[in-house]
Structure formats: C-alpha cells, structure tokens
Amino acid sequence: MLFDSLAKGLRKTIIAGNWKMNKTPSEAKELLEQIAPLVKDAECEVVACVPYVDLATAVEATKGTNIKIGAENCHWEEKGAYTGEISTGMLKEIGVEYVVIGHSERRQYFGETDETVNKRTKAALAAGLKPIVCVGELLWERECNITKEVIGRQIKLDLWDVSAEELKNVVIAYEPVWAIGTGKTATAEQAEEVCEYIRLCLKALYGFEAAQGVTIQYGGSMNDQNAKELLSKPNVDGGLIGGASLVAEKFAAIVAATASEY
Ligand code: PEP
Numbered sequence: 066m067l068f069d070s071l072a073k074g075l076r077k078t079i080i081a082g083n084w085k086m087n088k089t090p091s092e093a094k095e096l097l098e099q100i101a102p103l104v105k106d107a108e109c110e111v112v113a114c115v116p117y118v119d120l121a122t123a124v125e126a127t128k129g130t131n132i133k134i135g136a137e138n139c140h141w142e143e144k145g146a147y148t149g150e151i152s153t154g155m156l157k158e159i160g161v162e163y164v165v166i167g168h169s170e171r172r173q174y175f176g177e178t179d180e181t182v183n184k185r186t187k188a189a190l191a192a193g194l195k196p197i198v199c200v201g202e203l204l205w206e207r208e209c210n211i212t213k214e215v216i217g218r219q220i221k222l223d224l225w226d227v228s229a230e231e232l233k234n235v236v237i238a239y240e241p242v243w244a245i246g247t248g249k250t251a252t253a254e255q256a257e258e259v260c261e262y263i264r265l266c267l268k269a270l271y272g273f274e275a276a277q278g279v280t281i282q283y284g285g286s287m288n289d290q291n292a293k294e295l296l297s298k299p300n301v302d303g304g305l306i307g308g309a310s311l312v313a314e315k316f317a318a319i320v321a322a323t324a325s326e327y
Contacts, residue, residue, distance in 0.1 A: 072277050072299075073299050073300070073302065075277070075278070076277075076279070076280050077110055077302070078108070078109035078110065078280070078296075078302050078303045078323045079109060079110040079112060079236060079280050079282060079302065079303040080107075080110070080111055080112070080303050080304050080306065080316075080319055080320045080323060081111075081113070081114055081135060081163065081165075081197060081236075081238075081282065081305050081306065082112065082113045082114060082115075082306050082307075082310025082311075083137065083165055083168065083284070083305055083306065083307050083310060084115045084116060084119075084137075084310060084311060085137070085170070085307060086116060087116070087311055088115065088116065088311070089118075089119070090119050090121075090122040091122075093116075093119035093123050094122050094126045096311070096313060097113060097123055097126045097127055097130075097132065098126060099313035100132065100313045100317060101130045101132060103313055103316075103317035103320075104131065104132065104316075104320045105130065105131060107320045107321075107323070107324075108323055108325065109303060109320060109323040110133065110303075111131055111133065112132070112133045112134070112135050112162075112163050112197075113132055113133075113134055113135065113310070114134075114135035114163060114164075114197070115134065115135070115136075115137070116137065117136065117151055120136060120156070120159055120161055121159050124159055124161065133162045133163060134161050135161060135162065135164055135195075135197065136151070136156050136161050136163070136164045136165070137165045137168070138164065138166065138168075138171060138185070139151055139153050139164045139185055139188065139189055139194070140153075140185065141181070141185050141187070141188040142188075153188050153189055153191070153192030154192060156192070157192050157193060157194065162194065162195060163194065163195045163197055163236075164185075164189050164194045164195070164196055165196075165197045165199065165238075165305070166185045166186050166189060166198050166199065166223075167181075167182035167185070167186075167198055167200070167219075168240075169199060169201055169240055169242045169245055170245075173242070179218070179219055179222035179223055182198065182219075182222075182223045183223050183224070183227075186198055186224065186235070187226060187227060190231045190234060190235070195236060196234075196236070197236045197237075197238050197305060198223050198224070198235060198236070198237050198238065199238045199240050199284070199305070200216055200219040200220060200223065200238070200239060200240070200263070201216075201219075201239060201240040201245075201284075201285070202216060202241055202242065203215075203243065204242065204243035207241065207243065212241075212259060213259075213262050216239070216259060216262060216263060216266070217262070217266050220237070220266040220270070221266070221270070224270065229271045229272070229275045232267070232271055232275055232278075233275075233278060236279075236280045236282060236303075237263055237267075237279060237280070238281075238282040238283075238284050238305040239256065239259050239260050239263060239282065239283055240283075240285050240305060241255075243285075244285025244286050245284065245286070245307065246286070246307055246308060247285075247286060248286050249285075250285060250286040250287065250288075250291050251283070253291075253294045253295050253297070253298050253301075256283040256298060256301055257301060260281045260298070260301050260302075261299070263281050263300075264276050264277075264279070264281060264300055280302040280303060281300055281301065281302050281303075282301070282302060282303040282304050283295050283301045283303075283304055284304060284305030284307070286307075286308070287304045287305075287306050287309065288306075288308075288309040288319070289309065289314075289315045289318035289322070292318070292319040292322040296322055296323055303323070304319060306319060
C-alpha cells in the first residue's frame, strides 16, 4: 500500500458536522452547549458547520471550548452586487474558521459547478479560511464504473491554481452522492478505495509529501454505529457528518470513535 496507516498518525483527524438548513440561532446555541462537554477531551479537531444566521451565535457559544465553527458556503468576490451571498471577509470577521465548499446539495440544487467550487475554494484560502472541499460520484456514475474519473476530474478542477502551500489548509471530503442523507453508507473498503485514490490524485498534482499531509474525510450517512470501522481505514482521516451531527450524543460518539484507545 502506497499510503499507509503510519502516515495517518501525522495528519489532522477532523470530525465536522454539516447542519445544512437546520436549527435556528437559539436551537444552535442549545445544541452546541449539549455537544461541548461531550467532546471536550476529543483527540481530533471538532467542527460544526452551521447556517449563516447561526454563525455569530455559534462562535459565541463555543468560546473557550475545543469546537471550531464553519460556514456551509461562501462567495468568491469580496463584496458587491451579489444579492443573497456572503463573503469570506464577513465570515472571517466573526471568527469562522472553516467553510464547506461544493457540497453535493449545492451542486445538485443550486447550480454549483467545479468552476465555482474552485473560485470559492481559492477565495476561502486567500481569506485564511479552511475550505472543506466536497467531491463525490452519483449512483449512476458508480454503476457505470467511472467513479475514479469523476473524482479525479473534480479534484483537478476544484483545486486548479491552488498552491502546495495553500493545500496545507485544504480538507477534502469524499461524499458519494448516493450515500448522503439516504442511510446508505459506503462500505469501509469503498470509502478507503476512493480516499486513497484522492491521495494519489493529490500526489500527481502536488507530490508525495504534500499529498501525505492532506486530511481526507468520508461523508455519507456516517453515524455512531459505523464510524469506528470507516475511521479505521488508513486514508479516512475523519468525517463530514450530516444527520447524526444534529444529535449531540451521536455526534459525540463519532468524535469518540477517533480516539486511539477506542
Ligand atoms: C452531508 O451532508 O455532508 C452528509 C454526509 O449527510 P448525512 O451524514 O446525513 O448523509
């Protein structure tokens, strides 16, 4: 195996919740206050990516905790006539650290393309935010046996013009579209196969050392039951969690599944 378990220990493991369009600000505060004591001894980075209107409350509610806050999207322009959009500067100013880019729901429902994913990724990096760049194949693409072509193309396009130095702040989330919110999880072997392939793509673009350092998450119906097996794979460095991140105990159990003595 090219990328082994030893190298995994050198990478940052990140468990990030993606709350999608759930929780009002007061509900967000309540959920974060439930999660905080449960994850205080986490061995991994813990992130909650929340709706825009919850961000300021979430940053405030997590002060003095080990939970970092992320947004679910950002625009690539600094300001201007982009009604409904949010800039990276706005996110930075209120203390946001991460931002999800190119989630499959944005690609599916809001016309996100690899070109706009690339623009948003570069803008996030330029502002000092850490983008969680989502890639993943549709079910029919997997059935047509073109998963690797799809993923390779997304990695190339989404990271176009991102330097090796900037890559250090990029997180990749492999999220097979057929596994998101469906209760269908990729097997640990399927997740590992594609996460390892993503690392090979990064190696081709940036070299071995840079590729070794990138955190690659799996996302798609990860929960407290299947997390341990998925996270045990050498190239699965964490998870992007939708549904299960809305229940404090379930999210905390996934965080606990990253612990070495678990
Ligand atoms: C997601 O929204 O990124 C996700 C993986 O959702 P779920 O865990 O609900 O499948």
